[in-house]
Amino acid sequence: MEKQTNRSTLRIIWFFFKQYKLQVLAVLILSLAVGGLEAATVAAVYPILSAAFAEGFGEGNIVLSLFRGAAALLPVADEFIAYCLLFLFLVLLAFAVRLIFIRYRITFIARLVEKKQNEVLSKFIRADYQYFIDHKEGELIYNTATAPQSLSGLVLAATELISQAILSISVILLLLSLSWQGTIAVLVIGLAYHFLTRYLSRKISYHSGKGEMEAAREGTVILNEAIGGIKQVKVFATMEDWLQKFGSVMNKYWYNFIRIQTWHQVLHPSLMLILYLFIGITAILIKTLAPAGFRELIPIFGTFAFAAFRLVPAMGAINSSTMHIMAVLPYCETVYYILGENIANIRDGGKELGSFKSGIELENVTFAYKRRTKVLEDISITFEKGRTTAIVGRSGSGKTTIINLLLRLFDIDRGELKIDGLNIKQYKTISWLNKIGFVSQDTFIFNDTIKNNITFHSKYSDEEVITASEYADAHSFITELPNGYDTFVGDKGMRLSGGQRQRIAVARAVIRNPEILIFDEATNALDNISEAVVQKAIDKISKDHTVIIVAHRLSTIVNADKIIVLGDGRVLEEGTHEELMKNRGAYWELYRSQPM
DSSP: OHHHHHHHHHHHHHHHHGGGHHHHHHHHHHHHHHHHHHHHHHHTHHHHHHHHHOTTTTTTOHHHHHHHHHHHTSSOSOHHHHHHHHHHHHHHHHHHHHHHHHHHHHHHHHHHHHHHHHHHHHHHHTSOHHHHHHSOHHHHHHHHHTGGGHHHHHHHHHHHHHHHHHHHHHHHHHHHHHOHHHHHHHHHHHHHHHHHHHHHIIIIIHHHHHHHHHHHHHHHHHHHHHHHTHHHHHHTTOHHHHHHHHHHHHHHHHHHHHHHHHHHHHHHHHHHHHHHHHHHHHHHHHHHHOSTTHHHHHHHHHHHHHHHHHHHHHHHHHHHHHHHHHHHHHHHHHHHHHHHSOOOOOOOOSBOOOOOOSEEEEEEEEEEOTTSOEEEEEEEEEEETTSEEEEEESTTSSHHHHHHHHTTSSOOSEEEEEETTEEGGGBOHHHHHTTEEEEESSOOOOSSBHHHHHHTTOOOOHHHHHHHHHHTTOHHHHHTSTTGGGOBOOGGGTTSOHHHHHHHHHHHHHHTOOSEEEEESTTTTSOHHHHHHHHHHHHHHHTTSEEEEEOSSGGGSTTOSEEEEEETTEEEEEEOHHHHHHHTSHHHHHHHHSOO
């Protein structure tokens, strides 16, 4: 089980690193340089102490031989000063290389996290519409913006582990050249610490990290829902309920945070305590058991003490990095599984759609939403070019579903959607959508200027913006605002009235110069005055475009060229207003049931 966990951890780490082989190689080379230079700095203490306390001692030692050769190259007669100069040079060089290593590693981390955030968003935004129905909005936001940030912790910990491992191995080799007995004693302490932290990383860090991640994600969902529905939260006086819900989740988050951080913070001081005790006891034993050779042993003891103070923190950093990797691994697993997940999306065709010539046809179409009964049953409808077609029916009859199929938000289960007789699946989706201007009942207005809400951040000239606004009967009210088209509208357009938001939405649809305009109950949520203004704009646009209108208020579509009446997912009847009223069928009943 443990081997499988290790393989899984390495597989996830490699998944994020494999696209950056050259960068990872550079990090490894810099890690080797940093570890090697810091080990050399430790080794430089031995010849300094030997020159100071034990003249002529350790003639055959390989470390002393290397440093004597290097010192001989310096134009300094005093051996002690030469060793000190070498030590200072190594310290400065190690510091400079570490600075380069830090800068390169941080830049690498930033680029990696940035790319993974973009990849996650790209995966989500290209998913089919059903994916967004199946997942919570706050969860998707968390998985895009927050979860990939944990990769920074993973990369930091992994690269620090490599650097400290190289340093540790180098120092251990140095210690072995001085005294194998002392090296074994230091290794016993280090290994005991390693096994303790490995146990804790498995039992505490990973599970607490997973709990922390789940709580953070759930908290983001609650926050998103509470702020998004703040009007309802206040009106229904449920503020305390939402606060309690959020507080409960955050309590879970901080409980796991405390567990992880407590063990991370306690382990290092505990290790240093053991180290201090070991050095103190060793010094007493050397002085007590070998008083005659104490002076000669000072270089070895001093180097060991200096090395231990560098080695033990390095070993501590290795184990701390291991614990940190296990703590952030659940976050990284989330990103790993998202990027590896086969998220369904609408199949794209290969043909570019030019100007459509005759019309749009739904032929024997059957459709059901996921895990729901059929919404449309063997339905056939034709939308003729240059004409206005209205779709009416009671709630749940399938009106908006037809619009969703026309907008390629869903694929048809059975039957065909044809453009000029050719199945829409053969066309590139973007080339089809570029022909459409869409206005829905729930207008999407984002917190930006009126101009940017109309252009949707696409490039249009000021003249095009004004022309679209005039078409939508919006220019007059926009010019009366303090900053005109540069007026900020507030979150969800809260600084505008419902009618103003809808006219901006109409201008947004028109500025694209579409061939087809779709209005999905665009005036349904408006008062009579606002409805009349928006309806006037729609009527003006209808003269020059192919228009499809889903309407709840039948008084708004009496001038349509064709009215299609739906019921229980089927076409009950179709014709002009006058023809349908004469038939005294489903449309006649709907029309009579509505207040005039």
